[in-house]
Amino acid sequence: MTNCTVEHSIHQILFPAVYIGVFIIGLPINLLSLYHSYLQIKKKNELGIYLCNLTISDLLYLLSLPLWIQYMLQHDDWQYSRELCIFSGLLLYQNIYISIGFLCFIAINRYLVVAYPLKFKFIHSRKAALLISILSWLKEIAICTIYMGSKVLSKDEGNDTLCFEHYPLRLKDKYLNIYKLSIGFGLPLILLIYSYYKLLRVVLKVRGVQEEQKLRIKKLVSGTIIIFLVCFAPYHIFLMVRTIFEYDCSFADSVFEVYHIGLLLMSFNCVADPILYCFVSPSSQGWLARFLDPVIKLLPCRTNEVIVTPAAPIKSTVMNKTELTQ
Template sequence: MGNITVDNLSSNCTIDHTIHQTLAPVIYVLVLVVGFPANCLSLYYGYLQVKAKNELGVYLCNLTVADLLYICSLPFWLQYVLQHDDWPHGDLSCKICGILLYENIYISVGFLCCISIDRYLAVAHPFRFHQFRTVKAAAGVSVVIWVKELLAGAVFFRNSEVVEDKDRHRVCFEHYPIEAWQRKINYYRFSVGFLFPICLLFFSYWGILRAVQRSHGTQKNRKDQIQRLVLSTMIIFLACFLPYHVLLVVRNLWEVNCEFAKGIFNIYHFSLLLTSFNCVADPVLYCFVSENTHKDLARLRNSCFGFLTCSGKTGSKESYPLSSPEASGKNEARREEPELLTKLRPPCPVASPPGTGGTGQEC
């Protein structure tokens, strides 16, 4: 178990961690199984966007990398909770995993905010602000977000994060009641890391909804579809992040003794588990905000379908044109009314009935 000095003893509270042994493993396994392949696919499509000189791809790649880093830390957290909150590794690994857990929240919020602003400028101001919608500008903003959050996470390296409770368990990244230095960083997290970005995000999506409503050329069913997607995006965002930050402020304001810490422990950690679903929701949000994703998915689907149905035909060729990703990525800025979704193309060539003499109908 290792030697624990007196300075590293957390003798203030002994809290029942049952939620960690029941609910946490289920959520961690679910996020691992679903989130890892989904984010790998999202990273691939983000790469296609970058290759097409689309600034949106830069934000998507950074968002996905942050999610994948957190997902890679989940096996350590899973081992931790399955061992009844007894950290089997060193203090450094605890700090790294804790930073990946908490800072992923604010890195994700930052890039989701960037994506929403980018989509707002594309929809509401398609002929303006081109200097802000470039790959170079997106790369610069991404560097700022990563540096800001890494500097914020560096404060945890100044304090010991593996402490020992009264049951002789080595708990990781848990201090009850909350300590004075944590209150300062938590206020920073709430105001700079969450409240300010969420205001920008909601302003951007509100602007998108207004632009869609003002458009006279868009059919009502298309408007309704766009509105549902935007509202779904905001609801998912709030469900993942709002409960945790509300309870973070509650802890900061009123957690001054062990009894309060015990009373809020379960609901606080449930809200923290909700933030993990962000890693599953991000690839879904990517499909919501990117016009080209559906085209890429259609190509992949058509290729697989075509291979299965047409592989037996000698000399068969693709019967559907592949539009240039670069052209499709940049033309949206020049459209008077950029769309948030595109219809999927019909799958594969349709073979002609026998005896008709036809060679098939192109998709």
């Protein structure tokens, strides 16, 4: 089936610039995030395993961006092989649902640690985190195999080769979108909001937690939900609209730009995750300051400044259990 020809000038104007910026910023901070998660794993902290998987997913997505940039600069005409199209597409889509999954697992883990510190001990263990991580990747790999035998390359009316783009949506794509919207996005969103809501209720009721520490938890929880809603919600809203209403070329062309703006917003997740979960963490500020100290000393305006490692937070049994980023 020949695709509709849609107006995709937004791909040549906005997307390459944003993707280049995300790649330049995202690659180094995710490498630092990978180091931070390694330190957490070394401390036998199960949260480090989730952060490590989240970071690996972001790095894989970042590696696909140069191919997508070239594709868009070529006016949405895929110049490479079918296999490379599949590879690039899977790196893009696995990042969406792997990231959503691990954001959800982190929220559930933090809630259970705080609310039921003596129960669900296996869930709090590194073995459980490793098992959940393996199952999550296997699930996404299984879903990705659906694409392996499908027609990922197609021609539009202008004879350009499209990669993972079909206008209007095929019936098989609509069935897959139902899974994405319900299991991939809707269920994790409900679990994440519920877990963090219960976490905040528990933390705010417990005595012995300083207001500054409570405020930090509020910010981290709010930041996570904002990232989830800003980066992932728009894409899935427009995906739902396409799944329900898209049957002809006219509608496909009318929603093309807003749908792809939603897709573009998801790329910011690769930058937002490490900033929120790693670099605002009290445990990361010491090593991050030491890591950046030689670089900052080279700056003319900073030569006389000294980086002061933040003082260790006041110890609290509750905070040891409730600190989101350890």
